[in-house]
Each structure stands twice: as C-alpha cells, then as structure tokens.
Amino acid sequence: MNEPLDAIFQRRAVKLFEPVEISEGLREQILNAARFAPSSFNSQPYKFYWVRSPAKKVTVAKLCLGQKPAETASALVVAVADLGSLSATTQAQLEWMRRSNFSEENIRDYELNAKIGRILFMPGPFGMFAAIKRVLFWLLSLRKVLGMPPLSRQDLFKWATKSTSLACQNLMIAAEALGMNTCPMEGFDGRRLSRYLGLSGRRHEIVMVIAIGKKSCTHNEPPQWRRPLDATVTVL
Numbered sequence: 377m378n379e380p381l382d383a384i385f386q387r388r389a390v391k392l393f394e395p396v397e398i399s400e401g402l403r404e405q406i407l408n409a410a411r412f413a414p415s416s417f418n419s420q421p422y423k424f425y426w427v428r429s430p431a432k433k434v435t436v437a438k439l440c441l442g443q444k445p446a447e448t449a450s451a452l453v454v455a456v457a458d459l460g461s462l463s464a465t466t467q468a469q470l471e472w473m474r475r476s477n478f479s480e481e482n483i484r485d486y487e488l489n490a491k492i493g494r495i496l497f498m499p500g501p502f503g504m505f506a507a508i509k510r511v512l513f514w515l516l517s518l519r520k521v522l523g524m525p526p527l528s529r530q531d532l533f534k535w536a537t538k539s540t541s542l543a544c545q546n547l548m549i550a551a552e553a554l555g556m557n558t559c560p561m562e563g564f565d566g567r568r569l570s571r572y573l574g575l576s577g578r579r580h581e582i583v584m585v586i587a588i589g590k591k592s593c594t595h596n597e598p599p600q601w602r603r604p605l606d607a608t609v610t611v612l
C-alpha cells in the first residue's frame with residue numbers, strides 16, 4: 377500500500393481524544409492540505425475557523441451538542457461554505473496571474489469567464505434573476521445539451537458545500553497521514569454557532585465541524601462497515 381491509501385483506509389471517526397497540543401507547524405500542514413483540494417472554478421468558496429483556545433473550544437463544543445469528540449478534541453475546525461469570498465478570490469487570482477506573467481490573452485479569458493460566472497451565479501434581489509435564468513436555461517435546454525448553473529441562494533450554498541466538503545476530506549486525510557485523528561460532525565446548532573462566529577446568513581453556511589486530536593487509548597473503536605462495492609458502483 378502507499379501512504380495516501382494507508383491514511384484513507386486507516387481514518388476513522390474518533391469519538392474520544394487525548395489532550396495533546398497541536399503545533400503551529402502541524403496545524404499549517406493540515407490546513408494547507410485542505411486548501412489544495414479541487415474546487416469548482418478554483419473558487420475555493422470556503423473558510424475554516426480553527427478553534428484552539430480552551431475557553432472558545434468549550435463554547436463551540438457546547439454548540440456541537442456537547443458531543444464527546446467535540447468536548448475532548450485538541451481543536452475544532454468549523455468548515456464554512458462562503459459565498460462572500462467569491463469576488464475577492466477572483467481579484468486575488470487575477471493579481472496572481474499578472475504577477476506570474478500570464479499572457480494578456482489568458483488574463484482576458486479569465487476576466488471574461490469570471491464576469492460570465494458572476495452573472496450566472498447572481499440570484500439578484502428576492503431571487504428574481506434566478507427565476508428569469510431558470511426559464512431562460514430551460515428554454516435553451518430544449519435545443520442544446522446544457523448544464524444548469526446554481527440559481528437560487530440555496531443552489532449556491534449547495535454548490536459551495538461540494539467544494540467545502542472536498543477540502544474537509546483533504547483535511548481529515550492529511551491529519552491522519554500526520555499522525556492525528558478526526559471526527560466530522562454535523563450535529564451542531566448552526567444558528568447559534570454562526571452567531572458565535574459572527575457569520576452572515578446570506579453569505580455563510582456551516583458545512584461541518586471537524587474534531588481533531590489524538591485518539592484516546594481508551595477509545596473503543598467499533599468494527600468498520602461499508603456497503604459492498606457492487607451496491608455502490610455501477611460499471612457501464
């Protein structure tokens with residue numbers, strides 16, 4: 377076996393952690409692995425809050441319904457789908473392209489695609505543009521093979537959640553490869569946790585909270601069950 381596969385097959389959702397310190401270097405490696413995940417249009421529509429201060433961890437663990445992995449973790453990572461970062465990300469990538477001497481043609485193409493993306497993705501006031509775009513795309517799809525872009529705000533959060541989840545998986549596999557353990561959690565009070573972190577309901581949605589630490593030696597690991605391959609795969 378090779379190392380990435382070892383980490384993938386060894387990873388378990390750990391429910392009880394030892395109190396260990398996570399060094400700044402280790403934290404950076406884990407978070408870097410997260411941000412190198414693929415994302416739709418390379419838009420990286422997420423934010424991570426790494427909660428390590430003991431007092432803040434206690435509060436966030438309470439908002440994770442007092443679950444044991446949250447209470448015993450060395451750090452809690454709140455993964456947030458972030459629609460508010462999109463135009464800043466486009467600007468940052470443009471600046472990077474200019475600094476890296478991309479051709480004018482490449483830069484123009486990127487700018488044009490970003491503009492089209494902005495128009496396609498904008499739900500507009502009261503979701504008005506979404507309704508217009510839905511009809512337009514439906515009419516076009518009668519004549520053309522067409523993918524439907526995310527139209528409503530809810531669609532946009534679903535779109536951003538896909539990329540956020542991939543980053544979360546990278547984070548968990550990296551943590552495992554670096555000798556740490558994790559537990560992804562969707563058991564949390566989203567409204568209160570968002571308020572605690574100062575998030576905006578229009579732009580942010582918490583996707584999951586990841587407890588991270590070192591598995592306790594008293595942690596009782598249940599056997600791991602998965603559906604058989606032929607129940608999850610259709611080979612065409």
Ligand SMILES: Cc1cc2nc3c(=O)[nH]c(=O)nc-3n(C[C@H](O)[C@H](O)[C@H](O)COP(=O)(O)O)c2cc1C
Nearest residue numbers: 387388389390391443445559560561562563584600
């Ligand atoms: C999106 C998501 C949400 C989860 N939420 C919780 C949770 O709130 N609490 C918990 O203890 N485990 C949670 N888990 C962990 C799963 O229960 C666990 O991954 C599953 O039982 C399989 O076990 P394994 O990861 O050890 O193979 C969650 C996993 C995922 C992917």
